[in-house]
Amino acid sequence: MEVEAARLIGAGLAAIGAGAAAAGVGYIWGSFLQGALRNPEAADGEQARLYIGFAVTELLGLIAAVIGFILLFG
Amino acid sequence: MAEAEGGGIDPMSQFKIEPIAGTLEQGQIAFTNSSIWMLLTLALVWLFMIGGMKRELVPGRWQLAVESVTGFIDNMLTSNIGPAGKKYVPYIFTIFIFILFANLLGLLPIGFTGIHPFTVTSHILITGVMAVMSFSIVLAVGFWKHKLKFFTLFVPHGTPLPMVPLLFVIELVSFMVRPFSLALRLFIAMTAGHVLLKVFASFVISGINAGPEIGLLVAVPSFLLMLFVSALELLICAIQAYVFALLSALYINDAENLH
Secondary structure, eight states: HHHHHHHHHHHHHHHHHHHHHHHHHHHHHHHHHHHHOOOOHHGGGGHHHHHHHHHHHHHHHHHHHHHHHHHOOO | OOOTTTTBGGGGGGOOOOOOSSOOTTTTOOHHHHHHOOOOOOOOHHHHHHHHSSOOSSOOOOHHHHHHHHHHHHHHHHHHHHGGGGGGGOOOOOOOOHHHHHHHHHHHOOBBBOOOOOOOSSHHHHHHHHHHHHHHHHHHHHHHHGGGGGGGSSOTTOGGGHHHHHHHHHHHHHHHHHHHHHHHHHHHHHHHHHHHHHHHHHHHHHHHOOOOOOOOOOHHHHHHHHHHHHHHHHHHHHHHHHHHHHHHHHHHHHHHOOO
């Protein structure tokens, strides 16, 4: 039973990673909005870079989710 | 959704591959629910394209929709790769529209007994094959065009000599991880979103079963939250398709232009 409990605790701890990635993604979009409001004309040209940063950061949160899934269902 | 042993509802059973014809034994080829949804995706993409490829002088609404998607991909490749990007439009467009349609089809809120929408892209086998295709194009183009000079991709310009071995290893690892990250991102984004939706759905069902007070307290907020998460998932479907196409384009740009 202790192994089962440790599995569930581990899955819960993995969710911290998802939260941290959420902070990162929020920072990226927030910074983009800040820059875009200061110079709206340059905003459209940076959208590809915005999505690259978003994708790279989001991946870390998703990996944390994978670890949670593996612990829960694997 | 099937009932799990504990009496709860198992959110993972929606991803189960069920054979329709043939068996899932080793060495056998089976026609599964995944195949059905892939064929459905193909049929829908085909319908979408055939309706917009009449090449009328004054485009109608449908043709405009198709042209805006092709124009979008075309723009993305020209701005990221340059004039050499034109020849990759068919591949990137195929990847983009297949992922987009497969994602959206999997989100359909229909469910009959035994038949439910199956998200093709929620299996790493399928996203993995697509990622390996992108990666092979990068390798093939890079070695074809630059021969062994392709390895200079791993050493950025102006690196001090003592740092070269270390940077080479780091860049090599980050290069080799690309297909995995490409496949993993799409697969997990889809899986996580669908699990989330089904978990909320199970809250609604068990909330209603538990009686009116708990139903009002749990089921109604869960249902509202589900609505918003569904809208968010629609956005994620499009973003993930876009990100997959965009990253493939960037990786191809590395091979085409080095840096």
